[in-house]
Amino acid sequence: MFKRTTMPPRKEKEQKDSVVYAASKRKPPPFKPQRPSKVPRVSITESESSVRKTAKPAATSKRKTEVPDDDDEELEDNIRPSAGGAEESDEELDEDPLASKRSTSKPVKPTNPLPQKRTAPPRQPSPMSVSSDDAPNISPERTSTTFPDAPPEPSQMEDTPSIPQPLLVRLLHEHFAHKSTKIDKHAIEVLQKYFEVFVREAIARTSLQKKQDAEKGGGVHELDVEWLELEDLEKVAAGMMLDF
Amino acid sequence: MPGLQDADDATKEEKLKAALWYAIGQTVDGVALTQDLNATPHFIGGLSELVWAQIENVAQDLEAFAKHSDRQVINTKDVLLLGRRNEGLAQILKSQTNAVREKEKTSTGR
Numbered sequence: 001m002f003k004r005t006t007m008p009p010r011k012e013k014e015q016k017d018s019v020v021y022a023a024s025k026r027k028p029p030p031f032k033p034q035r036p037s038k039v040p041r042v043s044i045t046e047s048e049s050s051v052r053k054t055a056k057p058a059a060t061s062k063r064k065t066e067v068p069d070d071d072d073e074e075l076e077d078n079i080r081p082s083a084g085g086a087e088e089s090d091e092e093l094d095e096d097p098l099a100s101k102r103s104t105s106k107p108v109k110p111t112n113p114l115p116q117k118r119t120a121p122p123r124q125p126s127p128m129s130v131s132s133d134d135a136p137n138i139s140p141e142r143t144s145t146t147f148p149d150a151p152p153e154p155s156q157m158e159d160t161p162s163i164p165q166p167l168l169v170r171l172l173h174e175h176f177a178h179k180s181t182k183i184d185k186h187a188i189e190v191l192q193k194y195f196e197v198f199v200r201e202a203i204a205r206t207s208l209q210k211k212q213d214a215e216k217g218g219g220v221h222e223l224d225v226e227w228l229e230l231e232d233l234e235k236v237a238a239g240m241m242l243d244f
Numbered sequence: 245m246p247g248l249q250d251a252d253d254a255t256k257e258e259k260l261k262a263a264l265w266y267a268i269g270q271t272v273d274g275v276a277l278t279q280d281l282n283a284t285p286h287f288i289g290g291l292s293e294l295v296w297a298q299i300e301n302v303a304q305d306l307e308a309f310a311k312h313s314d315r316q317v318i319n320t321k322d323v324l325l326l327g328r329r330n331e332g333l334a335q336i337l338k339s340q341t342n343a344v345r346e347k348e349k350t351s352t353g354r
Contacts, residue, residue: 163267175303183318186344190323193340199271202291230286243330
């Protein structure tokens, strides 16, 4: 439920609208990555191809990702024994929007899907291939947080530090009634995630609140919209405490 | 000397809050960078207080959960219970639990 509040279902609407366009079947390149919603659609055929992909992920993802998938599996085998496990693969899931569709728990992604794709363009030497490489670089954060149907985004502790473990343990122990209470290692890691989600949610709700206020024209200056202020946090604090 | 004790507690709490403030600031900066947002220092301070309060709640909840099943050690089951009122959160916590377990397996497997 709280996922929905962070984002309006903007993307879905766009999809439905643009599906109407007649399909130019030959045109779509074989491995167009999903486009981020924020990036302006350049041409009709372009958006059409990406829309077809997002509209029926189950059907299309098989066909379109055939080649990358093969690469993935090979790499996966190379990487899995050496890699540090779930943490690393989570990070990778972030980088590939398609991957997050398949499953979040499966530690599948190779560590370098982007270089792989960069070598691919010979198949499809259009100017678009450049922008398509850039797109996934910007998108992962955004698609995972703005796409309503996406499964919960995997751990992002690498890029955004959560509360450090020792600090969290210390703070918890400050508040335990009995000194003998302890907390196990796995629990603290999950708890770290909990607070990461908490903080992210607070930020997301605050910025949404700010935007809504601005739309109402409540005297919020345009430049102020991206500045999160204490007043905006106060407005969402009650809801936060109820939902967590 | 109760008075001195209180003063010590106060400074300790202050230090902990400062540490939390710093940590939250880091997180907020990280998130803000990726989403083209800016946060005022006031916002970060307020959020820190919010998180502080939440940690207090959570600590007491977790302790109660563990006690309820006659344990002194809080484990992941207790943490999963924190998501009981929020479906999406429960899902995230669950997948995180699995991820943590997987990681443990792979690191102890070799």
